Amino acid sequence: MHDLIARVLYAFASLLTRLPWPWLLRLGDAAAALMLRRNTREARVARRNLELIEPALLPAQREELQQRIVRTTARQAIETLRLWTRPHAENLALIREEHGVDRFDAAIRAGRGVIVAAPHYGNWELLNQWLAAHTPLAILYAPPESPVGDAFLRRVRADDANAARVTQVRAEGPGVRQLFKLLKDGGVVGILPDQQPKQGDGEFAPFFGVPALTMTLLGRLAHRTGAAVVFAWCERLDSGRDGQPAFALHVEAAPDAVGDADPIVAVTALNAALERIARRDPTQYQWTYKRYTLRPSGSGYDNPYRGIR
Incomplete structure (x- = not known):
């Protein structure tokens, strides 16, 4: 049953990625805009990671970088679906x-x-x-x-x-x-x-x-x-x-x-x-990933993503 469902998902992805590349990338951009507007998990994780690794950034600078990261992440997801459903020789x-x-x-x-x-x-x-x-x-x-x-x-x-x-x-x-x-x-x-x-x-x-x-x-x-x-x-x-x-x-x-x-x-x-x-x-880089969930023992720091589901 699991293999059957996977084949159905693959067939759906194959149909979607028949769209021309410019359309697919615009679809990724639209998905990124929606993620930012709805403040999804990926958007919040990216913002939290930027707060951790770039604490000196001004709020406007951090927001601009977050937007670019989410846009790239959405495009990467669309690209990957296409890469997964086309012959490797074509992708290369x-x-x-x-x-x-x-x-x-x-x-x-x-x-x-x-x-x-x-x-x-x-x-x-x-x-x-x-x-x-x-x-x-x-x-x-x-x-x-x-x-x-x-x-x-x-x-x-x-x-x-x-x-x-x-x-x-x-x-x-x-x-x-x-x-x-x-x-x-x-x-x-x-x-x-x-x-x-x-x-x-x-x-x-x-x-x-x-x-x-x-x-x-x-x-x-x-x-x-x-x-x-x-x-x-x-x-x-x-x-x-x-x-x-x-x-x-x-x-x-x-x-x-x-x-x-x-x-x-x-x-x-x-x-x-x-x-x-x-x-x-x-x-x-994949800043939508919770890279710092576990903290060193005795550091006094808690999971920085607590509350982000």
Whole structure:
């Protein structure tokens, strides 16, 4: 039943995204305007995050940045629906620039495994499709609470051409052990490193000046397997004359400290690199996510999103 409902949702999304790109982006802009007018959860979370990371901004400056973040978030959602329901080869034509691909290829050829750290910046689903076209890989993901949502994600993240090249690994014990084996065999693993882990699965480190519980898994994988770590993202560019979104693919080597044996050193280096990427254009980062829910023990600070449902 869950798979059937997921297929129905996929069919509906496919129909919606047959609209031309300019229409879809205007639909995203209309959704953003509605979110701001109704002060939805996403709008309130974005505002709260800006209060935490940019306390010196004037109210008018914070409001303007919040509006741009919500608009980009809505456009990203519409883009992703389109990317999920069109052939990957067609989607990859939206990538107009590529930077650092030779570095990625060299890391694969070295044969000691590659960890791709992909922040929630730009469009990470397009990045997944580029990676799948470039190399077989395993993608670590946190399954949604809804079985229908899980079935939908499994359906959309690999089209027929690349289905055999993508292994979706649930962020659970057996899945983590699978990642260690894949890396030791010289495979490629993709991880979204800026999701808040469960208490006990991470350490606190500054992220935009605020302590954030950060996964230690990436550092442990790198340290124990000797795999290379690269950061990769698809950054949104100005749309072309055809009204389509356009992206630049970036790959760069991570600092060695990301794989340090000391988990505090590792997560501190990880967050510093993630912050540097996010600061390229803060509106392209996923500030509608509750990144700082868990607070350091004894800090005296409470959940900053209390009351935001």
